[in-house]
Amino acid sequence: EAEVAQSPRYKITEKSQAVAFWCDPISGHATLYWYRQILGQGPELLVQFQDESVVDDSQLPKDRFSAERLKGVDSTLKIQPAELGDSAMYLCASSSLFPDTQYFGPGTRLTVL
Amino acid sequence: QKEVEQNSGPLSVPEGAIASLNCTYSDRGSQSFFWYRQYSGKSPELIMSIYSNGDKEDGRFTAQLNKASQYVSLLIRDSQPSDSATYLCAVNWGSGGSNYKLTFGKGTLLTVNP
Numbered sequence: 476e477a478e479v480a481q482s483p484r485y486k487i488t489e490k491s492q493a494v495a496f497w498c499d500p501i502s503g504h505a506t507l508y509w510y511r512q513i514l515g516q517g518p519e520l521l522v523q524f525q526d527e528s529v530v531d532d533s534q535l536p537k538d539r540f541s542a543e544r545l546k547g548v549d550s551t552l553k554i555q556p557a558e559l560g561d562s563a564m565y566l567c568a569s570s571s572l573f574p575d576t577q578y579f580g581p582g583t584r585l586t587v588l
Numbered sequence: 589q590k591e592v593e594q595n596s597g598p599l600s601v602p603e604g605a606i607a608s609l610n611c612t613y614s615d616r617g618s619q620s621f622f623w624y625r626q627y628s629g630k631s632p633e634l635i636m637s638i639y640s641n642g643d644k645e646d647g648r649f650t651a652q653l654n655k656a657s658q659y660v661s662l663l664i665r666d667s668q669p670s671d672s673a674t675y676l677c678a679v680n681w682g683s684g685g686s687n688y689k690l691t692f693g694k695g696t697l698l699t700v701n702p
Binding site: 506508515516517518519520523531564566570574575576577578579580581582584 | 592620622624629630631632633634637676678680688689690692693694695
């Protein structure tokens with residue numbers, strides 16, 4: 476069964492350092508999403524790609540976060556510099572245009588010290 | 589602001605009982621509705637999707653949708669300890685295709701007691 480791949484699974488970093496997360500969506504899925512989930516909350520969308528284009532990054536803190544999907548397949552989310560409040564689970568999901576069901580990867584648990 | 593509200597829980601049921609999870613949403617134009625299960629420390633796993641009014645059954649799970657009342661629910665029959673998890677309600681809105689946005693509720697923690 477096809478799955479969304481993410482790495483690393485866990486990341487511990489000190490504040491002011493740079494971190495990067497990688498996601499490989501299900502093959503053939505044109506839409507890719509990055510979410511942030513804080514403990515006790517539902518996932519919140521950070522950025523959405525359609526192929527290599529950004530569809531929505533309105534909730535992405537652009538002063539420190541960046542995301543790219545250069546060839547329209549895998550994607551990287553970067554935080555520079557990391558802050559204590561960035562500690563969370565970072566989830567990647569993908570979907571085809573129809574049906575619109577989103578499938579999640581295993582996530583990256585980020586801890587900023 | 590699109591909102592999805594869920595019972596805050598936690599919800600505790602005995603093994604073998606029916607667990608009922610509820611969700612309301614604010615956007616009347618929403619067309620797609622999803623239930624995800626999330627075990628502690630893990631990522632959300634799709635359980636059910638529902639697009640039309642009425643009931644949709646899959647094994648022990650039944651999703652119910654009432655668009656007029658802007659209400660969607662999930663029933664888990666014959667609850668098992670392995671069903672203990674947080675259940676996330678998610679609602680899709682937007683003009684379609686790549687413009688779909690998924691809004692999640694905060695989740696309801698379900699505990700099934702042996």
